[in-house]
Amino acid sequence: MDVRKLFRSFRYAGKGFVQTVRAEQNFRFHLLSGAAVLFAGWLTGLSKAEWMIILLLIAGMLSLELVNTAVERVVDKASPEPHPLAGQAKDAAAAAVLVFATSSAVIGFMIFLPKWWNLFN
Numbered sequence: 001m002d003v004r005k006l007f008r009s010f011r012y013a014g015k016g017f018v019q020t021v022r023a024e025q026n027f028r029f030h031l032l033s034g035a036a037v038l039f040a041g042w043l044t045g046l047s048k049a050e051w052m053i054i055l056l057l058i059a060g061m062l063s064l065e066l067v068n069t070a071v072e073r074v075v076d077k078a079s080p081e082p083h084p085l086a087g088q089a090k091d092a093a094a095a096a097v098l099v100f101a102t103s104s105a106v107i108g109f110m111i112f113l114p115k116w117w118n119l120f121n
């Protein structure tokens, strides 16, 4: 196993993460939202299973946003001029983010709302 190659891959991944934080407002929004959900989870108190679901949703959301950014970059490079297929590729990637964000929000409310309800009743 080539350990240097492995570390190089980690470095490239870190670079991609930092570049996306700098360039993409949506990604910064999702990062902040994820941090807010973690804080809310800490305040509310979650079971181990609930923490695993929340962590999976946050990681999934951030990963999808990174892939969406990659699609945008590739499309911009491959098709700088407007083209219906280029538009469809970007719209499909954006739709993937929206589908995951919506289901994550619903699952998040299903976890948090009953706890908050019990807290205030």
Ligand SMILES: Nc1ncnc2c1ncn2[C@@H]1O[C@H](COP(=O)(O)OP(=O)(O)OP(=O)(O)O)[C@@H](O)[C@H]1O
Residues within 6 Å of the ligand: 024, 026, 072, 075, 076, 079, 080, 081, 082, 083, 084, 086, 087, 088, 090, 091, 094
């Ligand atoms: N090369 C293209 N050909 C056809 N339509 C495009 C093209 N580039 C972008 N579009 C259309 O414009 C929309 C917005 O694209 P754009 O790349 O500007 O995304 P954005 O939402 O502004 O992303 P960001 O602000 O994260 O860069 C796309 O979803 C697509 O419908």
